[in-house]
Amino acid sequence: MxxxxxxxxxxxxxxxxxxxxxxxxxxxxxxxxxxxxxxxxxxxxxxxxxxxxxxxxxxxxxxxxxxxxxxxxxxxxxxxxxxxxxxxxxxxxxxxxxxxxxxxxxxxxxxxxxxxxxxxxxxxxxxxxxxxxxxxxxxxxxxxxxxxxxxxxxxxxxxxxxxxxxxxxxxxxxxxxxxxxxxxxxxxxxxxxxxxxxxxxxxxxxxxxxxxxxxxxxxxxYLSVPLEIARTLPVDLLRLMGYRLGAYALGYVDDTRDPIEVVRPDLARNGFRPVLETQESASFLAAHPQASSDKSE
CATH class of the missing domain: 2.60.120.620 (q2cbj1_9rhob like domain)
Structure with missing residues (x-):
């Protein structure tokens, strides 16, 4: 072929x-x-x-x-x-x-x-x-x-x-x-x-x-790209690099913060919050509203 x-x-x-x-x-x-x-x-x-x-x-x-x-x-x-x-x-x-x-x-x-x-x-x-x-x-x-x-x-x-x-x-x-x-x-x-x-x-x-x-x-x-360079990059590229939640709760920082806030604190001050980006995730939360507040042990 x-x-x-x-x-x-x-x-x-x-x-x-x-x-x-x-x-x-x-x-x-x-x-x-x-x-x-x-x-x-x-x-x-x-x-x-x-x-x-x-x-x-x-x-x-x-x-x-x-x-x-x-x-x-x-x-x-x-x-x-x-x-x-x-x-x-x-x-x-x-x-x-x-x-x-x-x-x-x-x-x-x-x-x-x-x-x-x-x-x-x-x-x-x-x-x-x-x-x-x-x-x-x-x-x-x-x-x-x-x-x-x-x-x-x-x-x-x-x-x-x-x-x-x-x-x-x-x-x-x-x-x-x-x-x-x-x-x-x-x-x-x-x-x-x-x-x-x-x-x-x-x-x-x-x-x-x-x-x-x-x-x-x-x-x-995160180590290949020094933080001082990462802070100059567009948000879309940062998220693609991994500064985002990998699924509902994968990759958060300390008190369940979106990792983008570590690189771009201004986004947190502006009220930026992570969103679940697939229809499947949205449907899951609609069917299981308690999941939005549950925290794994």
Whole structure:
């Protein structure tokens, strides 16, 4: 099965439908190539200091540079891209909310062999999530063209419906070839891996991943982004980073305060209070009015 491509004008429904069916889809030319150059320029000092991976899975010829929100103002536009957030919101809409899971440049150097084929949701202690219940939605932005020769991410379309803990080789996969500025979407349940770089150039992509807010984030955004920087960020981005309630009572601070108030005390003074943001939560509270005042022991 080949990897489906959609135009940048594709709707959230179209992207989500492709993800539900195949577990992956490429959306072409979401941003101009120059945008990726700007991000690369901002992150170059950090990427150059990033050590190579410590093991075969991370890649001994691969550099993984994180902390993008703190280090690159331009990358925040990618994190908050409307096309991406619309599709992720549809894909993870069964949860009360979703959050930013990680931000990372992945630079695969020449001579790097193919990565072990895996599912990203195995990061959650290999918990066997029910088939069809997605807990994360991933994106990889092409900072350089992705080709089969230079290490394009390799996926097995449709493997989101496969059994868990299966083993595959690079030969079982398809390369997600795409041009600079395009985005590969893939679910946490898709079998995939970084491709072997058989070229003489570095293949670079930005991995920005989102997950349901009741699971722990892979990258600790609260420590990756210093508080003095966090206080300068838009509220919508702060909430996406995790400064929000993950469900009815997950992630509150001290006396059940909304965590946004720690970063933006002015919101508390203005009477800002957390709201439950899904119809399911609203319906639950309507049917169980005592839940709005109950506190767990």
């Amino acid at each position: 080949s990897i489906r491509h959609l135009p940048a004008s594709a709707s959230a429904d179209e992207i989500c439908a492709a993800l539900a069916e195949d577990g992956c889809v490429v959306v072409d030319n979401v941003v101009r190539p120059e945008v990726m150059d700007e991000v690369a320029h901002e992150l170059r000092p950090f990427a150059e200091k990033t050590p190579l991976g410590p093991d075969d899975f991370s890649g001994r010829r691969t550099r993984r540079t994180g902390g993008l929100i703190a280090r690159s103002p331009k990358s925040r536009e990618l994190v908050m891209n409307p096309t991406v957030l619309g599709a992720v919101g549809k894909m993870l809409g069964h949860a009360t909310s979703f959050q930013l899971h990680l931000t990372q440049i992945i630079s695969i150097g020449p001579g790097e062999p193919a990565q072990t084929i895996h599912r990203d949701q195995w990061a959650f202690d290999f918990f066997p999530f029910p088939r069809g219940y997605e807990v994360q939605c991933n994106t990889i932005w092409a900072m350089t063209d992705f080709t089969a020769e230079n290490g394009a991410t390799r996926v097995i379309p449709g493997s989101n419906r496969f059994d868990d803990k299966l083993r595959f080789t690079e030969a079982d996969t398809e390369p997600a070839e795409m041009t600079k500025g395009s985005v590969l979407f893939y679910t946490g349940s898709i079998y995939h891996g970084g491709g072997a770089n058989r070229s003489k150039n570095i293949r670079t992509g930005i991995n920005i991943t989102y997950n349901v807010s009741w699971l722990r984030q892979e990258e600790n955004q």
